[in-house]
Amino acid sequence: MIKKITLIMFLIAFFFALGLVLFTVFFDQAVIVRKNTLYHIRANEKVVALTFDDGPSPVWTPRILDALKASGVKATFFMLGMHAREYPQVARRVAEEGHEIGNHTFDHHGLFYYTPEELAKEVGDAENAIFSATGVKTKYFRPPKAWITSREKKQLINMGYKTVLWSLNSKDWVTFDDRYIVNYLLRHVQPGDIILFHDSGGVFRPEGGNRKETVKSISRLVEKLKERGYRFVTISQLLEFQVK
Numbered sequence: 001m002i003k004k005i006t007l008i009m010f011l012i013a014f015f016f017a018l019g020l021v022l023f024t025v026f027f028d029q030a031v032i033v034r035k036n037t038l039y040h041i042r043a044n045e046k047v048v049a050l051t052f053d054d055g056p057s058p059v060w061t062p063r064i065l066d067a068l069k070a071s072g073v074k075a076t077f078f079m080l081g082m083h084a085r086e087y088p089q090v091a092r093r094v095a096e097e098g099h100e101i102g103n104h105t106f107d108h109h110g111l112f113y114y115t116p117e118e119l120a121k122e123v124g125d126a127e128n129a130i131f132s133a134t135g136v137k138t139k140y141f142r143p144p145k146a147w148i149t150s151r152e153k154k155q156l157i158n159m160g161y162k163t164v165l166w167s168l169n170s171k172d173w174v175t176f177d178d179r180y181i182v183n184y185l186l187r188h189v190q191p192g193d194i195i196l197f198h199d200s201g202g203v204f205r206p207e208g209g210n211r212k213e214t215v216k217s218i219s220r221l222v223e224k225l226k227e228r229g230y231r232f233v234t235i236s237q238l239l240e241f242q243v244k
């Protein structure tokens, strides 16, 4: 009897986990928590914001910065405090090259929500680590895996933060072909979009993923969108294009 109950519990947990993985791979969980966040703006001009999460990475961030520099594009990097502390010179380069830096918590827990104390600590510790490395005080927050509750959103506003999600997800953490990524983005892009990429991270760890496809995607995406008349802006700049 006990064995049977254990088996049933295991199966429920297994299918719940599987469902969650399939949901995040094939859908975009950010869509369901967009209320009271910045994920897209209504813009009359063709502007988009490229954003990169989970870095800085000593392997991939420099290559992404090179690609952005070659394309003449400024982007926004939502850094993890632990990575900014570990690779301060990479974080500094991001700031020095004129990109914007946002806060993506200190260590990217896989939790569905934080207690108020945990959230204050995660954001505060990341803010301090990013500030020590770059001299930048973050004011935009992006929750890991887009798991955020309305209570957390309110707390972040009280802490002086604006929560930033995205309207277009490159799915670069599960897509292994840059042509697919670029074609998908070109098919769906609209003025005012915030596009999600990753310059670090992994499927199960905060770093170690291969971001070769992300690097390759940037120059082609930028070239094609420039042909269509698009400009690339940081999150702060994007807000200036908001139609009132």
Ligand SMILES: [Zn+2]
Binding pocket: 053, 054, 104, 108, 143, 144, 145, 201
């Ligand atoms: Zn992340």
